[in-house]
Amino acid sequence: MNNAKLLLLIFTILAPIGLAPVTDAARILGFFSTGTKSHLLIHCSIAEQLARAGHEVTVIGITENVYPNATYKHIRLQLSDVSEKYAKTLFDVVNGRMSFLKTVTVRMRQYMSRADEIMRHPWMREFLRNSRAGDYDLLLFGFLMNEYQIGLAAHFRCPIVMTWVIQPALQIHRFVGNPQQLSYVPSFVSPFKQPMNFMQRVKNFLVTQFEQNMLVPYLDYNTQKLYDYNFPSDRYPPLDEVRKNVSLIFTNHHFSQGPIRPNVPNLIEIGGIQIKEKPDPLPTDIAKVLDESKEGVIYFSLGSNIKGSHLNEEKIKIMFNVISKLPYKVLWKWSPTELPGESKNIIFRDWLPQDDILAHPNVKLFITHGGMGSVVESQYHGVPMVGIPLFGDQPSNMVNVERSGYGLAVDYLTLSEESLNNAIQDVLNNPKYKEAVQTFSRLYRDRPMTPRETVVYWVDYVLRHKGAKHMQSPAVHMNRWQLLSLDVIGFLLAIVLTISVVIVKVCKLICCRGRKNKLPKVEKAKKN
Ligand SMILES: *[C@@H]1O[C@H](CO)[C@@H](O)[C@H](O)[C@H]1NC(C)=O
Ligand SMILES: *[C@@H]1O[C@H](CO)[C@@H](O)[C@H](O)[C@H]1NC(C)=O
Numbered sequence: 223m224n225n226a227k228l229l230l231l232i233f234t235i236l237a238p239i240g241l242a243p244v245t246d247a248a249r250i251l252g253f254f255s256t257g258t259k260s261h262l263l264i265h266c267s268i269a270e271q272l273a274r275a276g277h278e279v280t281v282i283g284i285t286e287n288v289y290p291n292a293t294y295k296h297i298r299l300q301l302s303d304v305s306e307k308y309a310k311t312l313f314d315v316v317n318g319r320m321s322f323l324k325t326v327t328v329r330m331r332q333y334m335s336r337a338d339e340i341m342r343h344p345w346m347r348e349f350l351r352n353s354r355a356g357d358y359d360l361l362l363f364g365f366l367m368n369e370y371q372i373g374l375a376a377h378f379r380c381p382i383v384m385t386w387v388i389q390p391a392l393q394i395h396r397f398v399g400n401p402q403q404l405s406y407v408p409s410f411v412s413p414f415k416q417p418m419n420f421m422q423r424v425k426n427f428l429v430t431q432f433e434q435n436m437l438v439p440y441l442d443y444n445t446q447k448l449y450d451y452n453f454p455s456d457r458y459p460p461l462d463e464v465r466k467n468v469s470l471i472f473t474n475h476h477f478s479q480g481p482i483r484p485n486v487p488n489l490i491e492i493g494g495i496q497i498k499e500k501p502d503p504l505p506t507d508i509a510k511v512l513d514e515s516k517e518g519v520i521y522f523s524l525g526s527n528i529k530g531s532h533l534n535e536e537k538i539k540i541m542f543n544v545i546s547k548l549p550y551k552v553l554w555k556w557s558p559t560e561l562p563g564e565s566k567n568i569i570f571r572d573w574l575p576q577d578d579i580l581a582h583p584n585v586k587l588f589i590t591h592g593g594m595g596s597v598v599e600s601q602y603h604g605v606p607m608v609g610i611p612l613f614g615d616q617p618s619n620m621v622n623v624e625r626s627g628y629g630l631a632v633d634y635l636t637l638s639e640e641s642l643n644n645a646i647q648d649v650l651n652n653p654k655y656k657e658a659v660q661t662f663s664r665l666y667r668d669r670p671m672t673p674r675e676t677v678v679y680w681v682d683y684v685l686r687h688k689g690a691k692h693m694q695s696p697a698v699h700m701n702r703w704q705l706l707s708l709d710v711i712g713f714l715l716a717i718v719l720t721i722s723v724v725i726v727k728v729c730k731l732i733c734c735r736g737r738k739n740k741l742p743k744v745e746k747a748k749k750n
Pocket of ligand 1 (some may be wrong): 291
């Protein structure tokens with residue numbers, strides 16, 4: 223065999239191997255219009271798994287990349303600075319100066335106006351002008367109050383995979399035709415324990431009716447307006463048609479967290495996707511503290527949104543007074559410019575690798591704001607919690623934590639040294655909290671595939687089967703009347719009614735004829 227032939231042989235053997243990842247690789251557009259870091263950690267984690275699996279992933283976002291060393295390509299759109307406005311809202315919300323309803327509408331408007339600003343951004347306009355159908359094979363869409371932006375999938379004529387950061391809720395059920403089952407599935411806003419008692423079912427029903435008949439129509443109205451503006455009908459299909467191109471939704475939830483509910487096949491649970499399967503090495507100084515404190519370390523963080531300026535100074539002082547007296551080292555995530563005081567046992571850091579810290583066996587307690595991401599990380603690593611919930615879903619997350627026995631919550635508005643200290647002492651000294659959360663940790667991790675494997679498998683599945691429309695529930699193509707079988711009931715009622723009328727008519731006819739025959743007899747009888 224001469225050299226040329228040998229080379230050719232080697233080439234023909236190797237070529238398919240070399241080419242395989244290239245032909246299988248899809249161009250995926252990740253579009254995450256939220257500025258909330260805890261949400262981005264989830265969305266971008268999905269993007270990262272797909273990029274590592276060999277896909278060409280581009281992420282468009284409005285903040286700096288939450289994973290600076292990511293494999294995906296990140297494009298940041300610089301929007302107007304609203305941090306001051308947001309800080310003011312957050313302060314009002316946290317300190318109880320804004321009613322629940324007002325909070326919801328304000329946050330909703332803020333979300334929508336940010337989403338709108340993205341579409342008006344010159345880079346985005348340029349991007350849409352210079353790209354066309356087929357440039358991307360899939361839209362990975364971070365969904366929250368930005369529904370009209372799925373028009374991007376209409377632009378590229380590609381299937382949509384959505385990512386949703388909590389348990390399945392009303393807004394996502396209808397994309398995939400997921401059943402609601404109000405009688406036994408508590409809604410996200412009324413987080414009752416299953417099974418619900420009668421009054422809880424009444425509340426669950428009413429809350430959902432409010433959401434469905436007030437909130438959703440309001441959102442829909444705005445969504446339609448924004449869609450028509452950004453994706454005009456002379457060039458784009460109607461929104462209703464684009465909705466039907468949602469192939470799959472990833473929900474950052476796992477049934478072991480409850481509630482138990484039925485899900486359609488294209489609603490896939492990836493709860494805990496943001497948690498690393500193997501922790502990264504800790505910064506050396508933090509590692510030293512954790513390794514050397516055999517008696518245990520307390521980790522304290524109020525999340526990525528909350529800064530000292532959002533809280534009341536008096537409350538910060540209370541926290542500091544209690545924590546500085548504890549006979550444990552405390553890692554406290556807090557801005558160094560806002561230190562409430564100094565204490566030998568406290569190590570303040572602007573930023574701490576939370577997931578990697580919670581994975582350390584010497585962490586004894588997590589004092590948290592009760593954000594979903596934090597609670598789940600604590601559950602995953604089996605660390606008991608003391609919660610100081612501040613706003614949004616945090617109070618209800620902590621209600622769940624308390625109910626399940628993974629820790630205790632204290633009320634921020636009435637926070638005192640006594641209430642905080644009692645909760646901390648109880649969780650530190652009573653082993654039942656640790657046992658409960660570690661039992662849950664084993665349940666939560668016990669799955670056929672890890673969340674990261676699950677993400678890659680299902681996105682590849684959608685790509686392999688050209689949108690995987692065969693998985694879609696027929697409910698997606700039906701209207702509300704049809705879904706409730708009201709048309710069928712109406713039809714059957716109409717038949718019953720028709721038959722009844724006919725029977726009555728016939729009876730009358732027979733009776734009347736009978737009476738006519740009888741009548742003379744009666745008259746005769748009367749005469750007699
Ligand atoms: C990213 O990579 C740089 C250089 O390799 C490293 O110094 C940095 O710590 C990494 N950042 C993160 C968040 O992993
Ligand atoms: C839905 O996606 C398919 C490709 O999977 C595409 O051909 C079609 O145009 C899309 N429809 C809409 C309304 O975006």
